[in-house]
Amino acid sequence: xxxxxxxxxxxxxxxxxxxxxxxxxxxxxxxxxxxxxxxxxxxxxxxxxxxxxxxxxxxxxxxxxxxxxxxxxxxxxxxxxxxxxxxxxxxxxxxxxxxxxxxxxxxxxxxxxxxxxxxxxxxxxxxxxxxxxxxxxxxxxxxxxxxxxxxxxxxxxxxxxxxxxxxxxxxxxxxxxxxxxxxxxxxxxxxxxxxxxxxxxxxxxxxxxxxxxxxxxxxxxxxxxxxxxxxxxxxxxxxxxxxxxxxxxxxxxxxxxxxxxxxxxxxxxxxxxxxxxxxxxxx
Numbered sequence: 001x002x003x004x005x006x007x008x009x010x011x012x013x014x015x016x017x018x019x020x021x022x023x024x025x026x027x028x029x030x031x032x033x034x035x036x037x038x039x040x041x042x043x044x045x046x047x048x049x050x051x052x053x054x055x056x057x058x059x060x061x062x063x064x065x066x067x068x069x070x071x072x073x074x075x076x077x078x079x080x081x082x083x084x085x086x087x088x089x090x091x092x093x094x095x096x097x098x099x100x101x102x103x104x105x106x107x108x109x110x111x112x113x114x115x116x117x118x119x120x121x122x123x124x125x126x127x128x129x130x131x132x133x134x135x136x137x138x139x140x141x142x143x144x145x146x147x148x149x150x151x152x153x154x155x156x157x158x159x160x161x162x163x164x165x166x167x168x169x170x171x172x173x174x175x176x177x178x179x180x181x182x183x184x185x186x187x188x189x190x191x192x193x194x195x196x197x198x199x200x201x202x203x204x205x206x207x208x209x210x211x212x213x214x215x216x217x218x219x220x221x222x223x224x225x226x227x228x229x230x231x232x233x234x235x236x237x238x239x240x241x242x243x244x245x246x247x248x249x250x251x252x253x254x255x256x257x258x259x260x261x262x263x264x265x266x267x268x269x270x271x272x273x274x275x276x277x278x279x280x281x282x283x
Contacts, residue, residue, distance in 0.1 A: 001081040002036075005058055010140040013065050014108055015074055016050070021085045022057030024049075030115040031093030031210065031242055034059065037084040038072045045069045046215045046237070048112040049088060059085075062111030062140075090241050093208070095119050098182045100126040102174065103149075104167050104196050106188025107133060112210055113187040114141050117148040126150050128179070130170050132192070136161035167192065168199045181205050186245065190254050197245040207245035211236045213253060228252050 006018035024034060033048045045067075051060035065074050076082070093116050101120055105113030110131050120127050129149040133139050134157045145152050153170045154162030163170065171184070186196040187210040200207045213236050216222040225236040230247035234240065 001083065002085040004076055004078055004080050004082065005056075007076070007078050010062065011138050014062065014111075014138075014140055015065070016060060016062045016111075017073075017076075018053075018058045018060050019082060019085055020057060021059045021087075024085065024087045025052045025054050025057045025059050028052040028059060028088040029092035030095065030119040031112075032088035032090045033241065034061070034085055034087030035089060035215070036061075036073075036082055036086070038069060038076070039083050042072065042083065043069050044084075044216055046089075046212070048210075048212070048241075049115065050111045051115050051118075059087075062108065064108040090237060091239075093119070093185070093210075093242055095123060095125070098123075098125050100128075100179075100181050102128045102130065102171060102179075102181050102184045104171060104184060104186040104188070104192075105129070105131045106167060106192040107138070108140070109188030109192075109210070110141055110145070112212075113185070114144055114148065116185055116187070117145065121148040121150075128174065128181075129153070130155065130167045132156070132167040132188070133161075134158070166195070168195050171196065172199050175200070175203050175205065183208060186210075190250060193245065193248075194250040194254075197248070197250070201246060208242050209245040209248060210241050211243055211248065211253065212241060 003020040004017050005020050008016040010016055028049045033046050035044050035046050037044055047061045047063055049059055050062040063070050065071055098120060103113050103117045117127050117129050127149045128151040129145050130153045131145060132155040136156060139161055155165055155167050156162055184200050184205050184207045186193045193209040197207050211227055213225045215225040215237055227234050227236055228249035229243050
């Protein structure tokens, strides 16, 4: 059992938890992930390591309430326990030898982008962070990004905070202004990463994307997280989650990502109805 040390609401649908998991914290690196089960009867879900404290033995996770399991997890409070918390899994993000990097994050993907920016910053790399959200109310981790970035640009779709527009606009403007990036790292919705790659490809800037497809066991055995990269089948859990963005088949990944949408919505609604019934019976 793994104790929840800290719980913080970042916006109406996104939460941060710090979980006591000393063995995971000892080995975790930016870009890796864990798989958890809220209880013994629960499903396994992957969540990226959003930070860690080796001395305290804690791991930070940030998640969006989108399905039944994340809804159940959101109901946990400080001092409660999570049944399983396995990791770290996957390969860490490559950060060695980079001198200037643009980190591009979208929505809750910023929770994954932040530890990468922090690691690069700690290594003395110049970090330019571009983060995008739908509106002001959904902005997360702004202070943390400011501390880890030499330049920070915040974008919102409606212009309610930062600059109005999508993340590719300032990225292209920075490149055209003469910024020479060793690498661009994009983490967020598939469609965002697809267009980041389309932006950097004409300039020949190496671009890494973090893929988070459907995943079950985290060991490559189930095959649920398979992707086509460079014309070959790869598994995000063991070969990634980072891949060369120029080689990822985004159209296939986008199609596969919608396969279980109806099932996930049904499970989420059933979970919400269960909580409503329990609250009514207590009242």
